[in-house]
Amino acid sequence: MANIEAIRWVDGNLVLIDQTKIPLSLEYYTCRDYGDVIHAIKEMIVRGAPAIGAAAAYGVATAARDLKCGNEGEYLEKLEKACQEIYDSRPTAVNLMWAVDRQRKAIMSVAARSGGSPTLESDMERELLLEANLILKEDIETNMTMAGHGQEVVGSGYTILTHCNTGALATGGYGTALGVVRKAHESGKNVFVFADETRPRLQGGKLTAWELLQEGIPSKLIVDSTAATLIRDGRIDVVLVGADRITRNGDTANKIGTFMLSSLAKTYNVPFYVVAPTTTIDFDMECGSMIEIEERDKSEMTHMNGIRVLPDEIECFNPAFDVTPNENISGIITEKGILRPPFSESIAAIRR
Amino acid sequence: MANIEAIRWVDGNLVLIDQTKIPLSLEYYTCRDYGDVIHAIKEMIVRGAPAIGAAAAYGVATAARDLKCGNEGEYLEKLEKACQEIYDSRPTAVNLMWAVDRQRKAIMSVAARSGGSPTLESDMERELLLEANLILKEDIETNMTMAGHGQEVVGSGYTILTHCNTGALATGGYGTALGVVRKAHESGKNVFVFADETRPRLQGGKLTAWELLQEGIPSKLIVDSTAATLIRDGRIDVVLVGADRITRNGDTANKIGTFMLSSLAKTYNVPFYVVAPTTTIDFDMECGSMIEIEERDKSEMTHMNGIRVLPDEIECFNPAFDVTPNENISGIITEKGILRPPFSESIAAIRR
Numbered sequence: 001m002a003n004i005e006a007i008r009w010v011d012g013n014l015v016l017i018d019q020t021k022i023p024l025s026l027e028y029y030t031c032r033d034y035g036d037v038i039h040a041i042k043e044m045i046v047r048g049a050p051a052i053g054a055a056a057a058y059g060v061a062t063a064a065r066d067l068k069c070g071n072e073g074e075y076l077e078k079l080e081k082a083c084q085e086i087y088d089s090r091p092t093a094v095n096l097m098w099a100v101d102r103q104r105k106a107i108m109s110v111a112a113r114s115g116g117s118p119t120l121e122s123d124m125e126r127e128l129l130l131e132a133n134l135i136l137k138e139d140i141e142t143n144m145t146m147a148g149h150g151q152e153v154v155g156s157g158y159t160i161l162t163h164c165n166t167g168a169l170a171t172g173g174y175g176t177a178l179g180v181v182r183k184a185h186e187s188g189k190n191v192f193v194f195a196d197e198t199r200p201r202l203q204g205g206k207l208t209a210w211e212l213l214q215e216g217i218p219s220k221l222i223v224d225s226t227a228a229t230l231i232r233d234g235r236i237d238v239v240l241v242g243a244d245r246i247t248r249n250g251d252t253a254n255k256i257g258t259f260m261l262s263s264l265a266k267t268y269n270v271p272f273y274v275v276a277p278t279t280t281i282d283f284d285m286e287c288g289s290m291i292e293i294e295e296r297d298k299s300e301m302t303h304m305n306g307i308r309v310l311p312d313e314i315e316c317f318n319p320a321f322d323v324t325p326n327e328n329i330s331g332i333i334t335e336k337g338i339l340r341p342p343f344s345e346s347i348a349a350i351r352r
Numbered sequence: 353m354a355n356i357e358a359i360r361w362v363d364g365n366l367v368l369i370d371q372t373k374i375p376l377s378l379e380y381y382t383c384r385d386y387g388d389v390i391h392a393i394k395e396m397i398v399r400g401a402p403a404i405g406a407a408a409a410y411g412v413a414t415a416a417r418d419l420k421c422g423n424e425g426e427y428l429e430k431l432e433k434a435c436q437e438i439y440d441s442r443p444t445a446v447n448l449m450w451a452v453d454r455q456r457k458a459i460m461s462v463a464a465r466s467g468g469s470p471t472l473e474s475d476m477e478r479e480l481l482l483e484a485n486l487i488l489k490e491d492i493e494t495n496m497t498m499a500g501h502g503q504e505v506v507g508s509g510y511t512i513l514t515h516c517n518t519g520a521l522a523t524g525g526y527g528t529a530l531g532v533v534r535k536a537h538e539s540g541k542n543v544f545v546f547a548d549e550t551r552p553r554l555q556g557g558k559l560t561a562w563e564l565l566q567e568g569i570p571s572k573l574i575v576d577s578t579a580a581t582l583i584r585d586g587r588i589d590v591v592l593v594g595a596d597r598i599t600r601n602g603d604t605a606n607k608i609g610t611f612m613l614s615s616l617a618k619t620y621n622v623p624f625y626v627v628a629p630t631t632t633i634d635f636d637m638e639c640g641s642m643i644e645i646e647e648r649d650k651s652e653m654t655h656m657n658g659i660r661v662l663p664d665e666i667e668c669f670n671p672a673f674d675v676t677p678n679e680n681i682s683g684i685i686t687e688k689g690i691l692r693p694p695f696s697e698s699i700a701a702i703r704r
Contacts, residue, residue, distance in 0.1 A: 023662060023663050023666075024660065024661075024662075024663060194669065197551070197653065199549070199551055199575040199576065199577065200575050202661065202662075205653065205654075205661070205662050205666065206661075206662065209662065209666045210663075210666070213663075213665055213666060219667065220667045220668055220669040221653060221662075221666055221667065221668045221669070222668070222669050222670075223551040223552050223576075223608060223609075223653065223670070224551065224575075224576055224577045225551065225576045225577070225608055225609030225612045225674075226608055226609075226669065226670075226671060226674070227612075228609075228611050228612035228615060228674065229608075229611055229612075229671070229674045229675075232611070232615070256575060256577055256578055256581075257575075257577030257578075257580075259580050259581055259584070260577045260579075260580035260581075260612065260616070263580060263584070263615075263616055263619055264612070264615055264616075267615055267619055301549065301557065301573060301575065302557075304656040304657070304659070304661060305656070305659065305661055307656070307657065307659060308376065309376075309554065309557070309558070309656060309657055310375060310376075310554075310557050310558065310561065310573075311375050311376060311562075311565075313565055314375075314557065314561045314562075314565065314573055315571065315572045315573065316572055316573045316574070317546065317572040317573070317574050317578065318574075318575070318578075319578060319581070322577075322578070322580065322581045323581075
């Protein structure tokens with residue numbers, strides 16, 4: 001079990017580890033209202049698809065905590081407005097949409113049960129918090145289960161390549177791809193990790209390398225392009241990455257650079273696994289070309305920790321994600337087991 | 353002709369544009385003695401293989417300017433010691449070795465002519481400066497000739513992908529890969545450039561994007577891993593990179609990340625050209641596996657512009673270069689024309 005608790009409900013408020021401050025400083029960000037939760041998601045104070053999902057669920061609970069109205073129709077309308085604002089805070093993370101939709105179901109269920117009753121608002125507040133707690137707890141359990149399934153692809157003494165952060169900071173608590181690494185380490189497999197620093201925001205350097213250090217897992221940080229030489233030279237036994245969204249055919253949107261790794265891994269016959277809970281699968285999407293890729297502000301490239309590195313006149317193209325085609329993926333490690341190609345079949349099977 | 357003069361001999365001293373200060377500030381670094389030249393090479397105040405070569409030649413001239421001795425044997429010994437120190441300042445750049453060896457030949461020639469004469473030291477000072485001037489002038493002419501040959505692979509309206517800096521800052525004055533781009537732009541070809549930022553030192557962001565801006569060439573900066581998606585999606589017409597060292601079979605050492613691009617370009621059938629003067633070819637080396645890859649300090653990854661971004665406990669693997677195998681290279685654009693595969697034959701042919 002990881003000791004890092006990135007998402008907690010403390011004294012009636014959502015409290016997040018401020019991931020923009022890690023690793024030089026460990027600070028917490030308290031969300032006083034649901035607007036703070038949206039701010040935290042937008043500004044990447046909380047990041048990683050499952051962590052965003054859990055935070056979003058607490059965001060809805062926070063809205064319900066604060067919303068006092070009296071008029072039932074107006075109350076539900078305002079709650080739905082909060083849901084939609086949270087839902088819209090990042091375009092790519094399917095867990096965000098999934099978590100908000102789950103809270104919407106809870107809202108409907110409470111409204112059906114307590115509608116017309118004076119306890120509606122307090123029932124809602126209580127139930128939405130319970131649901132958020134459940135989403136967080138399920139996420140951690142899911143991660144542990146995934147990590148168990150993932151052991152099949154990690155041998156003793158393996159060198160593992162990771163991208164971005166997929167650990168305790170990115171999730172409810174244990175990690176997706178990094179959860180598999182954590183479990184392998186805990187099992188005494190003597191794994192070694194090369195962690196991509198993951199430009200532009202350096203989540204690999206700031207978060208993954210920091211987590212690996214906390215856990216005592218031997219590792220070295222590399223610039224993203226060094227991965228190519230390591231893969232070619234047979235120095236990587238397996239590549240493990242997370243996912244922001246997986247479509248019905250297995251195409252996977254993840255942090256920019258993931259596709260690069262997948263293509264090189266395929267060329268040089270290195271196993272390439274996506275580690276993600278089944279909530280990351282968007283059953284409404286046929287294939288990766290349908291995924292909208294968020295383009296982020298160029299200040300991510302022109303600045304570092306708020307300090308200007310490049311002049312503003314320089315134009316940038318800064319997509320946050322790329323899409324890895326299913327043919328580059330050896331398997332998708334989920335809490336329901338490892339999905340294998342052809343993914344349109346294995347994904348359809350778990351849906352049933 | 354580029355307006356950027358990175359290397360000049362001014363009032364008896366070598367004066368360099370301080371490339372660690374670009375693009376936020378344009379400052380000059382004056383080399384007061386040859387130790388300053390070594391410092392400039394080691395600290396990347398001057399960088400890019402041809403620019404390092406020219407600076408090294410001026411470094412030998414600077415040593416000769418300062419060395420007053422009287423005893424001929426001791427004098428030549430001290431001059432050779434300076435040559436060797438300059439020669440050893442960076443391990444990978446073959447132009448550095450080539451330029452120092454050319455000054456060594458000049459030293460032997462002056463020693464043979466003026467040996468035993470009281471004018472030996474002043475003759476040496478004059479001749480080594482003339483030789484350095486010649487090396488710089490030849491480099492600029494070579495770049496212009498290469499840029500001309502390179503037009504064959506750049507069509508009108510092309511989108512070009514570049515890596516690192518290979519422009520006026522990296523060379524005597526016009527550029528290798530970026531010289532081809534510059535010439536295409538000057539010829540009215542309406543080219544567009546995606547420039548890799550090139551971690552860890554961001555030469556693409558700090559130098560190439562700055563040069564492109566100075567020249568008014570339309571461009572966008574990308575993080576290195578974004579190149580993969582652009583290459584796959586058919587948005588790149590040609591990849592143009594420089595070289596630090598080319599072996600007899602065409603294997604090419606260049607800035608870390610070059611191999612990554614070459615592998616992706618090959619997978620997705622995008623032409624990949626190395627642009628380098630024939631002085632970059634190391635005829636003593638059979639193939640790329642013989643090239644020693646310089647591993648640089650991790651502060652390049654943990655710091656940005658001198659400011660700490662990552663804690664010191666994080667271990668890093670920071671190779672400065674990678675090796676692109678000849679089979680990934682469509683052609684090598686030199687001042688003697690475009691070399692085509694099989695490179696062991698085309699390279700042997702230009703040697704003759």
